[in-house]
Amino acid sequence: MEQGEQDKIFPKFNFSAGEVLLINKPYKWTSFDVVGKLRNSLKPLKIKVGHAGTLDPLATGLLIICTGKLTKQIDTFQAEEKEYTGTIVLGATTPSYDLETEVIPGPDVSHLAEETLKAHCQNFIGQISQFPPAHSAIKVDGERLYLKARRGEEVALKARQVNITEFELTRIELPEVDFRVVCSKGTYIRSLANDFGETLGVGAYLKKLRRTRSGNFKVDNAFEIMELVNHIRTIKTEENFS
Structure with a gap:
């Protein structure tokens, strides 16, 4: 893990109850690639993971990912300006x-x-x-x-x-x-x-x-995808992984 990832302060996630994750989608990644990477990192938790608004592969920037019960709000997030x-x-x-x-x-x-x-x-x-x-x-x-x-x-x-x-x-x-x-x-x-x-x-x-x-979500507050995935892998063995 790089120094920048070690220094970053992550919130305490509850993925099953539901999280809204802001991701800075990389160039040439599809929106489904991002969802798949996060879904795989969250195994063995059997929770829903989805995105609110597709970005073309050649585009970068803010991709909203919802987990758990908050996937029910995807349509609401997707409808925003x-x-x-x-x-x-x-x-x-x-x-x-x-x-x-x-x-x-x-x-x-x-x-x-x-x-x-x-x-x-x-x-x-x-x-x-x-x-x-x-x-x-x-x-x-x-x-x-x-x-x-x-x-x-x-x-x-x-x-x-x-x-x-x-x-x-x-x-x-x-x-x-x-x-x-x-x-x-x-x-x-x-x-x-x-x-x-x-x-x-x-x-x-x-x-x-x-x-x-x-909406009110900005890319300035987004995680880099591998930064978040590496953090999830780190906390997998901890009791507070939920």
Whole structure:
């Protein structure tokens, strides 16, 4: 165990009664990977473990994990407002709207002025209609969309209504722009990036994404996954492991 993990003060957990665990999801881990790692570390306790709100594998940041009786509150946590930060690349697109698939170069973006880009954000504030990416985890006919997309199947996607309360650019160094967005449950930031570039006439894809907040929970208060797993393994032999 590293020194930082030894120095960290952990609360006394009661996993069976129920815990809300804040995890800083690592890059390229799926949300299920995090749940599986924690569930395995909690053996032989036979308790439920689930997450409140999926994060794409290429995203990082706050993942809320519930254990025991608190898994009944997952839907409540999942419905709360979310905050994200990230990077959008203008002047190129990808089929998945992020770096999961090949980048397709587009038009030059040097003509885009800072004031134009910032003003354009206002077009996406409020209740908007949004199509999910074809490479998403939504199920159609019992199968995840990304599986159909990988086989080259075309699926008629349905738009959904989402609410964006804040969308601002925090850095502009073309072709990249950094952003912060506050939005409702169900908002696809990949779709927001794609639509932002499409309406500018240059295309765009999401290069980086981090969930910083969900409701009142913040990533600043989250555990690193292996930091928590190592702690759980340590207390397994103690009487207060519950």
